[in-house]
Amino acid sequence: MDERFGLDRRVRLLGPIPLDSGRGFAPVEIAYETYGALNADAGNGVLVCHALTGDQYCASEHPLTGKPGWWARMVGPGKPIDTDRYCVICANVLGSCMGSSGPASVDPATDAAYGMDFPVITIADMVRAQELLVGHLGIERLHAVVGGSMGGMQALVWASLFPARVARAVVIASAARHSAQNIAFHEVGRQAIMADPKWRGGAYYAENDPPAAGLSVARMAAHITYLSEAGLTDKFGRRLQDRPGKPGAKSFGFDADFQVESYLRHQGLSFTGRFDANSYLYITRAMDYFDLADAHDGRLARAFASTKSRFCVVSFDSDWLYPTAESRRIVHALNGARADVSFVELASPFGHDAFLLDNPELDRVVSGFLGAAA
Incomplete structure (x- = not known):
């Protein structure tokens, strides 16, 4: 059995990760889980990116709370992100606290927790760490990157920073920048x-x-x-x-x-x-800094100039944290970049959290998009 795959995995990668702050960070610890098996050509990898307070336990019991994974309804055998078809990877983001390098991690230079000496990070820095992990797993090109909320931000960054490594991006209840509110x-x-x-x-x-x-x-x-x-x-x-x-x-x-x-x-x-x-x-600081157009003279379409990914953008009509207008802004930019994009606004009374809750229409959208021919 390949030791790189399975539940409760952790890897130490030398890096360094070039951070947006100008610093380099190394070594980097990444805690992750995988569900399903990688096929012979390593072409069925699906990276699921978690939101602010999420973690790598998207489809398995959380070790601290004992509760089912935060997306157990979406990821698993026969589910919309079908682990009988895809090898699903979910990694704890850089800066978090469930095993990946973050402020609570031990600084090898001092043998004590980093605390506030941990470098300030961005969403792009999180994605750079994930890219190291994906390479470690032997995956050249992901079948898809899927995420809701902050996870959707990561999906957008993947398609922008590593356009040749993402075939599909599913962006749910998200935005290309953080608003003043x-x-x-x-x-x-x-x-x-x-x-x-x-x-x-x-x-x-x-x-x-x-x-x-x-x-x-x-x-x-x-x-x-x-x-x-x-x-x-x-x-x-x-x-x-x-x-x-x-x-x-x-x-x-x-x-x-x-x-x-x-x-x-x-x-x-x-x-x-x-x-x-x-x-x-x-x-939260990483999310506040997030503005994908910022590095492209304020023109969001330029962030996707090199992308060959197909996109599926989903919003919810009751979400006032990342309202549908933010999703439409992403879609307009993708249209400007002549990218292949589908968009749908779904009805739900549950606000932003709708992407985590039972929604048969969302299930159909995600399943259909992932399974559609390239």
């Missing part, structure tokens, strides 16, 4: 973390006492952007929590009176057990 929400989250006394300037690893309160608030603020007003109203409305002996009563205090408050607090607290606060700072 999105940057603002991220800054609220970062400030919540850095205002927590336990952050200690990022040097909290030795004490094993992370800034959980700040990270929890950051997650709560971000989670609101992943939902829709209609979805929140339908699920919670203004309903009050039931209390012992007082069903649906106000406390006339600042406990979680409303069900939606309790929901957000649960989301925040559960997040702190599986994610690193410094990684949250680094990855």
Whole structure:
């Protein structure tokens, strides 16, 4: 059996990775998982790219939470990304905290965690690390790169930076740049973390006492952007929590009176057990810096001038984090570059998170696009 493939894999690659900041980073650790087998010509590789708080466990049980993979409904035998047909690779991004090099990793120069000495990274830097991994796995050209949200940004960068290595790119609920509103929400989250006394300037690893309160608030603020007003109203409305002996009563205090408050607090607290606060700072900054047109004199079409990839762009009508207008901007740029692109806006009441939830129409779109003849 080839030791490079399977679950809970980790590889140390010498690199160095040339970072957009001008620094080089080496060596780089990449944690990843693969599902399905690579065929004889290594032409059936599908790279699945995760979002901000995701990880490599897209179709397998998460080791910390025990929950199914974040895209287990999409990746697997007979599923839209069919592991009977494709060898699916999912890697933890550079800067994250589930095994790939990030702020919590040990700096070989100091034998201590990098903390805030870890270099500031970009989405392109994440993709450069993935490109090293794909080469390590012996794949010259990927059948597809697929991602939602920040994963869609990575798919776009793959097609721009490595046009000869991507046959198809599936970009779901994403954008080619981060808006001022999105940057603002991220800054609220970062400030919540850095205002927590336990952050200690990022040097909290030795004490094993992370800034959980700040990270929890950051997650709560971000989670609101992943939902829709209609979805929140339908699920919670203004309903009050039931209390012992007082069903649906106000406390006339600042406990979680409303069900939606309790929901957000649960989301925040559960997040702190599986994610690193410094990684949250680094990855949100990478997303804020993202503007694919920036290196091309502000002309997005030029980012795809050399691409031979086919594109499928998907948006959701209730997504206000990355609204359909952002997807249309990508499609217009691809049309300007004379690229082969399909676009669809899907209906869903679930906002940005719709790409993670059951949606038969999305399943059909992804399955059909991946299986279509070149």
